[in-house]
Structure formats: structure tokens, C-alpha cells
Amino acid sequence: MSHEHLSPKVSPQDALKFFRSIVGESNVLTDPSDLKVWGTDWTKVFEPKPMCIVKPASTKEVSTLLAYCDSNNLAVTPSGGRTGLCAGAVASAGEVVINLSRMNKILDVDTVGLTVTAEAGVTTEALQEAAKAQSLFFPLDLASKGSCQIGGNIATNAGGVKLIRYGGTREQVLGIEVVLANGEVLDMNVALRKNNSGYDLKHLFIGSEGTLGIVTKAVLRLVPKPRNLQIAIMATDNFTKIPQILTRASLAGVSITAFEFFTEVAHRIVLKHLPGARTPFQDIAPFYVLLEVEQPGLEPEIETLLEKLFEDGLITDAAIAANSVQFKEFWGLRENITESLAAHGQVLKNDISLAIDKLDDFVKALEELLASKNPKNMDLVLFGHIGDGNLHINYVSPKSRDSREFQLEARAIEEDVFKLLSKFKGSISAEHGIGLTKKKDLHFTRTAAEVAWMKKTKAMFDPKGILNPGKIFDI
Ligand code: FAD
Ligand code: MLT
Ligand code: ZN
Numbered sequence: 001m002s003h004e005h006l007s008p009k010v011s012p013q014d015a016l017k018f019f020r021s022i023v024g025e026s027n028v029l030t031d032p033s034d035l036k037v038w039g040t041d042w043t044k045v046f047e048p049k050p051m052c053i054v055k056p057a058s059t060k061e062v063s064t065l066l067a068y069c070d071s072n073n074l075a076v077t078p079s080g081g082r083t084g085l086c087a088g089a090v091a092s093a094g095e096v097v098i099n100l101s102r103m104n105k106i107l108d109v110d111t112v113g114l115t116v117t118a119e120a121g122v123t124t125e126a127l128q129e130a131a132k133a134q135s136l137f138f139p140l141d142l143a144s145k146g147s148c149q150i151g152g153n154i155a156t157n158a159g160g161v162k163l164i165r166y167g168g169t170r171e172q173v174l175g176i177e178v179v180l181a182n183g184e185v186l187d188m189n190v191a192l193r194k195n196n197s198g199y200d201l202k203h204l205f206i207g208s209e210g211t212l213g214i215v216t217k218a219v220l221r222l223v224p225k226p227r228n229l230q231i232a233i234m235a236t237d238n239f240t241k242i243p244q245i246l247t248r249a250s251l252a253g254v255s256i257t258a259f260e261f262f263t264e265v266a267h268r269i270v271l272k273h274l275p276g277a278r279t280p281f282q283d284i285a286p287f288y289v290l291l292e293v294e295q296p297g298l299e300p301e302i303e304t305l306l307e308k309l310f311e312d313g314l315i316t317d318a319a320i321a322a323n324s325v326q327f328k329e330f331w332g333l334r335e336n337i338t339e340s341l342a343a344h345g346q347v348l349k350n351d352i353s354l355a356i357d358k359l360d361d362f363v364k365a366l367e368e369l370l371a372s373k374n375p376k377n378m379d380l381v382l383f384g385h386i387g388d389g390n391l392h393i394n395y396v397s398p399k400s401r402d403s404r405e406f407q408l409e410a411r412a413i414e415e416d417v418f419k420l421l422s423k424f425k426g427s428i429s430a431e432h433g434i435g436l437t438k439k440k441d442l443h444f445t446r447t448a449a450e451v452a453w454m455k456k457t458k459a460m461f462d463p464k465g466i467l468n469p470g471k472i473f474d475i
Pocket of ligand 1: 041151158209215339
């Protein structure tokens with residue numbers, strides 16, 4: 001892969017000299033082992049081959065770096081915590097990686113307006129902790145929170161496990177500061193909850209995967225701390241009962257803060273790879289649902305709901321966490337699926353979504369499709385934020401299997417899943433993004449007209465195409 005539309009006007013040696021003069025010698029990495037680590041993300045599919053890694057400490061430095069790269073036709077890959085799952089932060093063709101890790105200051109927590117202002121390199125967990133310190137809550141939550149950065153969350157419009165209640169990243173962002181490809185600083189970092197003065201440009205940058213600008217700061221919404229969270233894991237014998245359980249929980253008026261599911265095979269793999277993991281169940285069931293609710297009153301809403309679900313044959317077993325240790329253990333069984341799968345085998349990931357009211361019919365059609373495929377040396381591992389209509393399908397084969405053969409077989413099934421999904425008007429990416437891995441599949445979700453307008457938007461903000469070239473679509 002190369003960026004033919006760009007012919008650099010400077011030698012790598014001169015570029016490195018310039019970068020060092022801006023961010024300091026120790027903040028420009030060129031050692032091959034560093035390039036390997038910092039030039040990639042979680043996917044590890046494409047070989048990283050960046051020119052260098054540059055770590056600025058301020059918006060001004062980001063601006064100077066981008067202005068230089070733009071005038072010298074150098075491709076740039078913005079990079080955060082490198083936990084991305086679609087190779088968005090992968091630099092595989094000599095790009096200059098601009099990594100935001102040093103821009104990690106929390107600038108303000110406003111307990112009146114309920115906002116937090118932070119530099120883009122602050123981790124999601126650090127934001128959560130800053131909110132907690134003020135008895136508030138930052139609602140974006142995902143298993144990668146210890147490493148992923150708010151800039152990366154914004155660039156991917158990350159979803160996570162609390163979207164059902166609080167919305168995704170887009171809903172938390174009140175304002176952002178962005179550096180455009182030519183170095184211009186676009187300050188949209190205002191903490192207004194209501195602002196109908198013309199186009200709200202920040203939304204173009206949210207979910208743009210580093211192709212329109214580098215996010216350097218953000219103001220994010222905080223909310224009051226949820227009170228008395230309860231968590232249950234339920235077992236059910238049929239995938240199609242899961243949307244029905246969701247409907248029943250919503251109609252019962254329980255205050256759902258998370259509604260996740262995973263299959264028996266996902267559960268088994270976590271129990272095998274997560275040290276100390278225990279299942280709360282005696283008997284194995286094909287599907288499990290994790291339900292978290294806020295139960296501020298005295299009424300035992302979750303118990304009442306589970307009893308009714310049991311009576312009506314929607315669940316076969318259930319366990320409610322009895323204390324904070326078990327609460328964490330239950331979450332651990334869900335949140336450690338990704339890491340356990342990675343330890344278990346080679347994985348191809350799908351991150352699909354569809355309208356909740358179509359879930360039931362889609363799930364039936366998907367079950368039939370996957371059963372008809374019946375791959376011999378592959379587990380189909382399903383889990384995800386099913387309460388948001390977001391289903392993660394992971395194709396998993398032993399590490400010992402020939403990887404080319406695995407990719408081909410998984411791809412063939414994936415393509416059929418996408419064809420089915422497009423009939424239901426679903427999306428091939430609910431929350432992970434397109435990056436490099438899903439670029440070929442964008443047409444399943446977006447019309448040619450939509451992609452054409454995306455390209456025009458890209459050309460407007462980044463006419464030379466220096467920012468994350470090759471990601472989402474080719475220009
Ligand atoms: P990176 O991987 O570094 O980059 C991601 C993209 O953003 C790239 O295109 C990059 O170029 C761009 N980028 C990064 N920083 C900036 C910036 N400052 N300005 C402009 N562009 C930038 N995702 C979910 O949505 N929900 C989940 O529940 C979830 N769970 C996960 C669990 C695990 C164990 C792992 C490994 C990943 C998970 N992810 C999940 C995926 C990932 O954590 C998110 O996509 C996250 O938002 C990426 O943030 P990052 O800082 O690691 O970004
Ligand atoms: C999750 O929901 O755990 C994440 O999106 C990660 C994944 O899909 O593996
Ligand atoms: Zn997810």
C-alpha cells in the first residue's frame with residue numbers, strides 16, 4: 001500500500017530533523033521496535049511501516065507538525081491509545097504517526113455545568129476517575145478504557161457498554177478543538193448544551209477516524225452518579241428470546257444501564273483464559289444476557305423482572321450479584337471476551353448493527369445462515385451490546401491453522417452475513433469504524449451518493465489528502 005497521490009518534497013532525514021526541533025529529540029521515535037509497536041493498533045493484520053512516531057505536547061505543536069506535513073506532502077496517521085479494532089491507526093506505508101499520548105491533561109471539571117475539559121490524549125478511564133472524584137459520572141465505558149484515549153473515542157465515535165442508557169461518544173461531546181490538515185486550529189471547544197447557530201461542524205469530526213483533522217481537546221458531558229446499580233446474568237435457550245427479554249425489561253419500566261449478551265462458547269473461552277474467572281451457573285446454557293439496572297428505590301425490580309421472565313419461559317436460570325466483588329466478577333465475564341478470544345485463537349471480527357425492531361427477524365435469519373455454513377475448524381462467537389442492536393460476530397480458529405485459509409473461510413461467511421444485513425438495512429460497523437479492515441465493505445451500508453459526499457467533505461478539509469490516507473475509502 002502506498003500513497004501515490006503524495007510525492008514528498010523533503011527527505012525523511014530533513015523531516016526528522018524538523019520534527020525533533022519541534023517536539024524534542026526523545027519524542028521522535030525511529031527505532032524499528034518502536035515503529036512496530038506504535039505504528040499499529042489492536043488488529044495486527046497489516047504490517048506497520050511508519051516513517052516515524054512523533055509525540056507532540058500541545059495544540060501548537062500539532063499545528064506546526066501538520067502545517068509542515070501538508071506543505072511537504074507527507075502522509076500522517078493520527079494515533080491515540082491504539083486499541084482500535086479496524087486498523088484506523090495503522091501506518092503501513094511510511095506515514096508520520098502523530099501520537100497524542102503526551103497531551104494527557106484534564107484541564108477542568110465543572111461541577112455546576114457538569115462538564116469535563118481534557119486534552120485528547122487523556123484515557124477514558126482517567127476521565128471516569130476525574131468525574132468520580134467529584135461524585136459525578138462519565139458515562140462512556142468500554143473494556144479498553146485503561147488504554148484508549150478520548151481523542152480516539154471521538155475519532156471512532158466509540159459505543160461501549162452504557163450506550164443504551166447514556167448514548168455513545170457523540171452524545172457526550174459538547175465541544176472539540178481540532179487541528180486541520182493545513183495546521184489551522186478550529187476551535188469548537190465550547191461547553192454549550194444548546195447551540196443552534198448554523199452548522200454544528202464538530203459532528204463531522206466525530207467518527208471521522210482521523211481523516212479530517214486531529215482532535216486536540218474536548219469538553220464532555222458528565223452526569224449524576226447512578227444509584228444502587230444491580231447486575232444479573234440470565235441464561236436462555238434461544239437467541240431469539242433475547243430481544244423479547246429486552247422488550248419485557250423496557251416495558252417493566254426498569255432503568256436499564258446495560259443490556260449485553262454472549263454465547264456459551266464466548267463464556268467458555270473467558271473461563272479458560274481469564275485467571276480466577278467463575279461461572280455463576282451449574283448448567284450450561286447456549287446464551288447469556290447481562291442486565292445492569294439502576295434501582296434507586298426500595299422495590300426489588302430486578303428480582304421481580306427475573307421471576308416473570310422465568311415464569312414465561314424466556315430464561316432458564318439467573319444469578320444476581322450479591323455484593324461488589326460479584327458485581328465486578330459478572331462484568332469481568334463480559335468485558336474480558338475480546339482479550340480471551342485473542343489469547344484463544346485467530347479472530348476475524350464483525351461489528352454489525354440494526355434497528356431494534358428488526359432484531360428478532362434478523363436473528364432468526366442469521367441463525368439459519370450460520371447453521372448452513374457449519375464451518376469445520378472455526379467457532380462462531382457471538383456477543384455484544386444487543387440492547388443497542390449491536391452484535392459482535394467473531395470468527396475464531398486455532399492459532400495453529402493456516403492463516404490464509406482461515407481468512408478465506410471467515411471472509412466467505414462474513415460476506416454472506418453482510419448481504420443478509422443489507423437486506424435489513426443494518427450497518428457493517430456499529431461502533432468500531434471502517435479503517436482499513438472494513439473499507440471494501442462500506443458499500444453494504446452506505447450508498448454511492450453518501451460515499452461521494454464523504455469524499456467531497458474530505459477534499460474540503462484535507463485537499464491534498466495527507467490525513468490518514470487509505471482509511472474508510474480511497475481518494
Ligand atoms: P486508536 O486505536 O489509537 O485510533 C483509532 C482511530 O482514531 C484511528 O483512525 C486514529 O487515526 C484515530 N485517532 C486517534 N486519536 C485521534 C485524535 N486525537 N484525533 C483524530 N483522530 C484520532 N470500541 C467500542 O466502540 N466499544 C467497545 O465496547 C469497545 N471495546 C473494546 C474492548 C477492547 C478489549 C478493545 C481492545 C477495543 C475495544 N473497542 C471498543 C475499540 C477501541 O477501544 C475504540 O475504537 C477506541 O475508541 C479507540 O481509541 P484509541 O485511543 O485506542 O484509538
Ligand atoms: C466489545 O464489545 O467487547 C468490544 O466492541 C470489543 C470487541 O468487539 O471485541
Ligand atoms: Zn463492542
